Structures are given as C-alpha cells and as structure tokens.
Amino acid sequence: MRIIAGSARGRVLKSFRGPGVRPTTDRVRESWFAIVGARVVDARFLDLYAGTGAVGIEALSRGAARCVFVEKSRQGVAVIRENLRMLGDLPDDAVAVRLGDALAAPALLAQQGETFDLVFADPPYEDGEAPRAVLAALAAVPTLLAPDALVTIQHSRRVPLPEVSGSLRRQSERVYGDTQLSFYKVETE
Template identity: 35%
Template sequence: MRVIAGDFGGRNLKTLGGKTTRPTGDKVRAAMFSMIGPFFDGGQVLDLYAGSGGLAIEAVSRGISNAILVERDYQAQAVILDNIKMTKEANKFTLLKMDAHRALQSMSERFDLVFLDPPYAQASIVEDIEQIVSLNLLADQAIIVCETDTSIDLPSEIANLKVIKEKNYGISKVTIYERGSNE
C-alpha cells in the first residue's frame, strides 16, 4: 500500500498482517477520493476505525489540515504510529487508542470528512452516524464515507444524512452520505 496523491504521494504505508484489520486498497482509496475531492483546502478528518491509518493519511496528504484516528487494536496502533512518522508531519495527526464509541463521547471537534469502515459494518455504521450527529460532530458541509462489503445495504438516509453516491469496487462498496439540502 502507498499514499496515492498529494504531499505524501508515492510513500509506502505499512499494514497489519492477519485479519484484525482490512486495509483499504490503493484502487479503492483512489476511487474514494475521486468521488469526494480529490483535494481539499483544510478541514478536519475523523477516521473512526483507522486500521493502518491509510485513509486519514491520504486525506491529510490531499490538503486536510488535521486528522483524528481512532483504533483500539494495539498492533494496529503501532502500525499507525509508524505510518504517521513516515509523513514527517506528526503534528497533523492525533491517535486515540480506544473504542470508537468511547472516542466519540470524548470529542468536541467538528469534522468535515469522516471515514467509517468498522468490522461489523451495517449495524455499526448506522449507530456511529446517529451518534456522530447527536453529538454535533459534523461541520455544515460534512461528508461521511463508508466502506463495506458489497453484500451490505445501508439505508438511503440516516439521521438527516442522505446517500449522494454509492459504488462497488470489486468486493468493496463505498457509500457517501451528506446532509440533506434542507439542513
């Protein structure tokens, strides 16, 4: 895996062996960012199930100012810290070493971009989005990007956020939510 574009483009990312994380492959990551950007002028990103940290690092590489990464797995945390170190801009990243729901409860930031790729996708994504909205953690023009297996069908609307794009890439499905136009 590598960073696709931006300031860190071409740099290699470490990944965790085994089945505790499922890193988003280069092609899917490139497609995601084509759907939502591909570049940004500042803002904050939340990667709630960070795994290797690749999505948040890619977002910062493409212009997001700051990233909060949440990961409870100790081995994945070490990989994330190595990947952050590779950027030589560690001050742009915060790693929260805890469960996603506990992390959300501790936050007061408002995010422009949120990545959700939990291990148990459908139930967790709906709960996560509902919690993020109820805690008022989204900026006005926020986008939530969900990555799931293609067999998962997420609702077209969750907590006043609507699906604006959905596309399959091999075994992965990317679903993008944003606030409805009347919000």
Template identity: 35%
Template structure:
C-alpha cells in the same frame, strides 16, 4: 499500500500485521478521493477504524489540516503511529486506542466538527447506521462535510439515517463505498 496523491505521493505505508484488519486497496482509496474531492484546503478528518491510517494519511497528503485516528486494536494504533512518522505527519495527527462508539462520545465533549469522517469497520463488526446517527445527531460533521463508509457489498445502508442522506454509493468488487451528508 502507498499514499496515492498529494505532497507524500508514492510514499509506502505499512499494513497492520495479522489478519484482523482489511486495508483499503489503492484502487478503492483513489476512487474515494476522486469522489469527495481530490484535494483539500484545510479541514479536520476523523479516521474512525483507522487500521493502518491509510485514509486519514491520504487526506493529510491532499491538504487536510489535521486528522484524528482511532482504532481499538493495539497493533493498528502502533502501525498508524509508525506510518505517521514515516510521512512526517505526527504534528498533524492525534492517535487513540478506543472503541468506535466510546471514541465518538469522547469527541462530543470536545465540541469539534469534522470535514470528512471515514468509517471502515471490520466487515463482521459493522454498526454503521448507529455511528452515522451519533455523528449527525450530535453535529460532529461540518454542515457541508461528508461521511465515507466502506462496507461489504452484501450490506445495504438506508437512503436516510437521522439527519443525513445517502448521496452516493459505488461498488468495487466485494467493497462498497457509501457517502452521507446532511439533508
């Protein structure tokens, strides 16, 4: 696992020890960023099920201004912090150990909006429709921002969720990437 492109291109990233997390493959990560825009000029990113932090770190490497990483697994949080140090991005990041829904509710109090939100929950614990609804109904996403969901191919997400619409869905083996934005 590595940073695919940008200023930290080629830098290796550590995976979370054990089998509780499923890192996004380099092929899928590269596809995600080819879809949403290969490079950014600023913007705030939320990596909600951070795991190793690969998606948020990739966004930082490609020009995002700041990223917030959230995972409820202690080992994942430690891995994200280590990967951020490896990439020298600790000043551009906040890392929290929290449940996804609680983290979203805490972010509501800060009155911030994200340019990109990555939702890559463990396949067995997906609550994507509810989380997308919270994000969109409470304006956590910038008006032209995107929510990127990584999920099992067997999971079918609706064309519309609250104030949002699915704009794209692509499958890579047993993984599907579905992207939402405001209607």
C-alpha cells in the same frame, strides 16, 4: 499499500495482520479521493476504524489540515504512529491518534469540541451491524459534523445501509467488487 498522491506520494505504508484487518485497497482509496477532490485541502478529517491509517495519512498528504485517527487495536495504533513518522514534522495540532472504540468516539470527540469536514469509517465486514451502528453514532452527534460535512461508510455491498440515519441522508453509493462506499451529508431543513 502506498500513498497515491500529495506530499508523501509513493511512500510505502506498513501494515499488520489481525482479525478483521482489511486495509482499504489503493483502488478504492484512489477512487474515493477522486470523488472528494479538492474538499480534502484544509479539511478536518476523521478516520474511524483507522487500521493502518492509510486513508487519513493519504488525506494529510493531500493537504488536510487535521486528522484524528481512531483505532481499537494497540497494534494498529502503533502502526499508524509509525506510518505518520514518514510524513515528517507535522504541526502538533495536525494529528491525533486515539486508541478506542469507533462507536464511542463521535460523542467523545464532540464533547472535546472537535468538528469534522470529512469522515471515513471502515468497520469490519464480518460485523454486519457495525456499518449501521457507526452511521447512527455519527448521526447522534450533529455538532461533530460541519454543515457541509461528507461522511463515507465503507462496507460490504451485501450489507445495505439506510437512506436516512438521524440527520444524515445518503447522497450516493459506489461499488468496487464486494466493497461499497456510501456517502452521507447532513440533511438541512
């Protein structure tokens, strides 16, 4: 795995093995960043089920102002911190790495006053309920999302997600082999 573009372009990321660990491929990551384009610059980014931190680190490399990584594995958190070191000195408020449950994180982050422009969630494929659960957890805390926020759920294409979940409405989907990206935005009335 490597950083595809931005200030850290070409740098190789460390990874780890573990149950349910399936890093987002370079191809899917590159496609996702092509879709979001310039929205990443100065964005507040939330990386749920962060794993190695590849997606959030790519966002920082491409100009995101802040990234919060949430990962339940201690080994994953250690790898994220190690991978972040290669970015060099970042402002103290640019990064937060949280050890914890991605389903509980949206409510906790909202209580702490966090708001995000971009959210990327990559729950384990073997847990077929996790994509719907994280979507519902995000939709349940509307203050967590900026008015024009884009939420992306990476999941198996065999696990369909609803068109609407709370205040979130699906805008589009992209399929890459068994991987599907489902894009949601806050529905305004």
